[in-house]
Amino acid sequence: MKPQFSTFAAMIKKPLLFLPLFALACSAPNKDNMEDVVNVYTHRHYETDKALFALFEKESGIKVNVVMADDDELLSRLDAEGANSPADVIITADAGRLGLAEQRGFLKPIHDSTLEANVPAHLRDPEGNWFGFTMRARVVAYDKNKVAPEELMTYADLCSPRFKGQILVRPSEHVYNQSLVAAMIAHFGIDSATSWCKGIVANMARDPKGSDTDQLLAIGEGLGSVAIVNSYYIGKLMKSDDPARQKAKNAIAVAFPLMQNDREGEVLTPGIGTHVNISGGGVAAHAKHEANAIALLRFLSSDASQAAFADGNMEYPVKPGIPAAAVLQGFGRLIPDTLDLSELGRHNAEAVKALDAAGWR
Ligand SMILES: [Fe+2]
Structure with a gap:
């Protein structure tokens, strides 16, 4: 048939x-x-x-x-x-x-x-x-020649001045970003999530554009050193034989950041894992x-x-x-956040508001 x-x-x-x-x-x-x-x-x-x-x-x-x-x-x-x-x-x-x-x-x-x-x-x-x-994890791909893995233990680490002008990420209209922020709202509340969004915007390498794959390729081009992307795009990049992708393939390693509050030095909920959708x-x-x-x-x-x-x-x-596929396992161990994912739909409208308030285009 x-x-x-x-x-x-x-x-x-x-x-x-x-x-x-x-x-x-x-x-x-x-x-x-x-x-x-x-x-x-x-x-x-x-x-x-x-x-x-x-x-x-x-x-x-x-x-x-x-x-x-x-x-x-x-x-x-x-x-x-x-x-x-x-x-x-x-x-x-x-x-x-x-x-x-x-x-x-x-x-x-x-x-x-x-x-x-x-x-x-x-x-x-x-x-x-x-x-x-x-399941797909929203992870951070980084340029292993410029960033050390211990600099990316949490999503909040991305808001550090260390990453000023370095963050690559797709536009806020995409639901992958909305759901990441919705998860933060579910854990920490809207104020905390909004301030995380502001921290990301302050550190962006360029105005958000393109797909997750485009952010990975931009690392290869040296346009930024960290990219917020879904895990499977990295797996697909690594499997690709396309010569245009070699620079990105050679440069990239993966961090599995943990969900943490963004208040400096304060660990409210240790053990909350990486955002998964x-x-x-x-x-x-x-x-x-x-x-x-x-x-x-x-x-x-x-x-x-x-x-x-x-x-x-x-x-x-x-x-x-x-x-999981061997190539993903090779990047490290995923400890998924066990947030009830029905929370993502519940907080979607607030997430859009937080992204807008931060000026994340
Ligand atoms: Fe996708």
Whole structure:
């Protein structure tokens, strides 16, 4: 059986073609119900996911239809479609966005012993609206010729005058930064998080621009000595043979900063680890193929899928006992912050305010 990516993926890229999908949901619900299909709305755009969906189709006989789009676009689409939405599974690359999807009524709580056994409690919604199936740490890549690892024990260390003009980071509109700040708000409150944002802005090497990968490449170019990035981008950089990436590859090492309060010298909560976020999914509120949706989520939390996420996409598996990719393990040990990730969605609006107040563009 061939995966059906092209049709659905093409639709989402063209907003004007929104109606056909809508029509599909309205015109043929009965036929659709009898078919073994699962309709997936996903923000993830990785080859690993395509391969896993194809494997799921082969093993289960359930056809996977994929709509791929930006997460805000997916949420708008779900809003417009309402109860007619054909979505069975919603997947995003951020717990904050999953929290927003839940708040807006797009997800349905699921209680499933397999999912609950495979996904640790802090990496899923307490009510079962969503489940993480990969973990990504927001770490600091640094130029090992210019920075010593002990200078980056905490996120607060980045605010030191030592890093004046040295920090590379993407814009604040990106949810990875918003979720990092949301985690700080959950731990330490809005004032503390705002002052951390101000400290980062004061030390920026340039106005924020580009992707996480662009920040890594900028280290290679000597434009700054520290970059706040998600771990899998570093893994992918290290695996790349692209000659244009060699300078960055040769220069970079990785620090796993701990969450700490930013008040100088004061350690309020020792042992809070490195900020992690998840990529995950849940069953859509108006899913017409709920059993198939649960089967797919279970499959994504299985040993084989978890290993594929680790090796193929350099993400940390959520299921205990499945090792991270060797290249990531080589950078050091991740001690994940065990904050309940449903907090990220809860504090997203405040995080945006803190970033704005700090002038983080
Ligand atoms: Fe990403």
